[in-house]
Amino acid sequence: MELSKIYLENCIETLNRMDGDFVDMTITSPPYDDLRDYNGYHFPVEEIASLLYQKTKPGGVVIWVVGDRTLNGDETLTSFRHAITFQEAGFRVHDTMIYAKNNPIPSDCGKRYRQCFEYIFCFSKGQPKTFNPLMQPIKQEKAFKSFRITKVGRNDLEHDHVAPKERKVNNIFFYNVGTSSSKDKIAFRHPAIFPEQLVSDQISTWTNADDLVYDCFMGSGTTAKMAQHLGRRWFGSEISEEYVDIANERLEQFRDRLEFSAAK
Numbered sequence: 041m042e043l044s045k046i047y048l049e050n051c052i053e054t055l056n057r058m059d060g061d062f063v064d065m066t067i068t069s070p071p072y073d074d075l076r077d078y079n080g081y082h083f084p085v086e087e088i089a090s091l092l093y094q095k096t097k098p099g100g101v102v103i104w105v106v107g108d109r110t111l112n113g114d115e116t117l118t119s120f121r122h123a124i125t126f127q128e129a130g131f132r133v134h135d136t137m138i139y140a141k142n143n144p145i146p147s148d149c150g151k152r153y154r155q156c157f158e159y160i161f162c163f164s165k166g167q168p169k170t171f172n173p174l175m176q177p178i179k180q181e182k183a184f185k186s187f188r189i190t191k192v193g194r195n196d197l198e199h200d201h202v203a204p205k206e207r208k209v210n211n212i213f214f215y216n217v218g219t220s221s222s223k224d225k226i227a228f229r230h231p232a233i234f235p236e237q238l239v240s241d242q243i244s245t246w247t248n249a250d251d252l253v254y255d256c257f258m259g260s261g262t263t264a265k266m267a268q269h270l271g272r273r274w275f276g277s278e279i280s281e282e283y284v285d286i287a288n289e290r291l292e293q294f295r296d297r298l299e300f301s302a303a304k
């Protein structure tokens with residue numbers, strides 16, 4: 041496979057050409073529920089899940105960002121159907137995270153609260169081999185004596201323990217959507233781009249430098265940009281020529297700084 045490249049084709053063709061156990065991480069957002077009118081649409085989720093399983097290295101992960109549409113007052117539950125499909129394909133459902141939108145697009149949701157999140161599923165092939173969790177500081181940071189309560193009262197133990205200064209963040213992630221999610225104006229010619237920070241956070245969590253990242257629905261090229269930025273190798277598939285052109289133009293702006301080649 042040629043890397044640093046977006047293949048202009050159905051991802052099934054790209055996946056079929058890959059060796060087995062090839063990719064460290066796939067991060068993608070599928071074209072679910074006919075939610076938007078993309079230029080091309082072909083989405084057999086069972087076949088894609090099964091191919092992704094074959095092509096993911098043991099310990100590798102698929103990060104699958106998906107939501108549900110409400111049709112005639114009834115949620116499609118597409119997200120959960122996908123999770124079950126990936127589990128049946130052999131993956132573990134390792135973590136179900138929430139991508140909460142700070143500024144969701146205003147819409148009349150009828151007799152329900154404003155819809156403001158999507159799921160970020162982490163499907164893993166066995167136990168994930170890499171986990172570099174995002175950390176946050178713990179505010180009250182002070183040394184404390186550890187002790188044991190005995191029948192005769194409190195017994196201080198010999199060693200002082202220092203309270204941890206930071207902890208793993210929770211699995212609800214808040215991101216801006218729309219024009220504040222990327223500085224690349226060209227990306228917004230695509231109707232549904234990832235927030236760059238979401239992709240950056242997930243790639244740095246589940247991979248290390250030089251690992252190989254794939255996006256089977258590359259759209260405007262957010263995964264390519266962030267993978268390159270973080271020093272990961274990458275490639276992708278996108279069925280629409282218009283979006284591949286957008287992605288390549290978007291990546292071209294960074295060519296000098298990021299030193300990569302985005303070819304069609």
Ligand SMILES: C[S@@+](CC[C@H](N)C(=O)[O-])C[C@H]1O[C@@H](n2cnc3c(N)ncnc32)[C@H](O)[C@@H]1O
Nearest residue numbers: 050051078082233234257259260262278279280
């Ligand atoms: C939700 S968008 C992905 C957007 C992307 N995450 C970004 O940041 O721009 C889904 C994309 O999948 C593409 N697509 C649909 N079916 C495909 C297929 N079978 N193979 C490759 N791409 C496909 C659509 O053209 C669309 O650009």
